[in-house]
Amino acid sequence: MTDAADRTGPAPVMQHVNGALRRVPPSLLYVGGAAWGGWLFWLAATGGLGVEPIEALEHRYGKLALQLIVAGLAVTPLRQWAGLNLIPFRRAIGVLAFGYVLAHFLVWAVLDVQTLSAIWADIVKRPYVTIGMVGFATLIPLALTSNNRAIRRLGPVRWRHLHKLAYPAAVLGAVHYVWLAKGLQFEPLFYLGAILGLLALRLVPRKVRVAG
């Protein structure tokens, strides 16, 4: 614990917020996140997502995954620069992000493209699909090691190294979105910018470092 936020302590308001957040069980995030995905599926099946539910559901799941990835990447900078402690929720955010990437992939493969040969052809032939698949594959080892037993077995140092894979996965996901859009659209670029910005923040040297 060497960073300034921990040494001087967060502002009083933040201490209240952090105190309140400590009483929220992270399992609520899992329940809420899964329920939201199920609700979207139900909406898609019953006409609630418009006249083209396959594309709508695919995009909703994909965008939710990106939003969760952005949220996950924001946890460290928020603690460092604002004193907000969301660390207890980071695993849930990451696991949910993976769940939505998986759901996004399944809707694409099963409901959208529909045939195995066409799925394979798309992955090999279409660069934006290839990039999305690489990003998805990058997340698999992270999802598999998102438990305390894996941390113990890998050791915290190796585990942290492994989970830095979230950075390239996030960039790949955003590039995937920018690339599939027709024309240069604002929204995909916003996600790419947010992710690159959050990663860049990690390169900014910490304000005060008091030797402890």
Next chain:
Amino acid sequence: LLGAGLIGGRAQAQGTLTPNTFEEITSYNNFYEFGTRKEDPARNAHMLTTSPWEIVIDGMVDNPGTYSFEQVVEDMTIEERIYRFRCVEAWSMVIPWNGFELADLLERVGVQDGARYVAFETALRPDEMPGVRVPVLDWPYREGLRLDEAMHPLTIMATGLYGEPMPNQNGAPIRLVVPWKYGFKSIKSIVRITVTADEPVATWNATQPREYGFYSNVNPNVDHPRWSQANERVIGGGLLARRQPTLMFNGYEDEVASLYEGMDLAEFF
């Protein structure tokens, strides 16, 4: 219905086309002037003032000028045409348009010798079109046809659908419909028609020439660089809709293939 019966020969042979519902046709649109999401045009296009409406017809014509919408449609025979509509994004609908043949309008204004192309332009109104405040495309939206394509009896200027005046999100008050080409060729809310000798600028073609050709005829054998064009999803099938094979020239091969005789359709895509 007469028009569809006479013209859509192949369509009839394959069994009757079942039009999409009015709601489907008017809630899922690409009209980037009102936003890039499919639901944006339905949400925002009400801002567009469609009356009065003027269309400049100029270039190599005998009677150039600024025509009101009413002047353009008077003397034109409005008929119903039930056409397949295939988007370059690999989805499709069946739409019962109301409109007249573009050839009738071009004949009335008199196409001069040496003319080879027809250029079209969409209205550009930043006050009424929130989408044009973002440089997604080089506004105004422009499209073009070869003169023989423009004169083809399948090519219509549509002023309505389902017997209703054209909904704003579908290109009110008047738009082009070229059923054998990808949907973006069927330019909406037209304010200018120019007859020229040279190939005009077409917006998507100019934006990404590798992905969108000037011709953009529906062709299941020539993929978009980023996705397959071999099949399409028909809007309205719900969450478990099966894809269906895309037809050459969107099913109008018998009527239009002769326009492209001797052309390499992979090169002139």
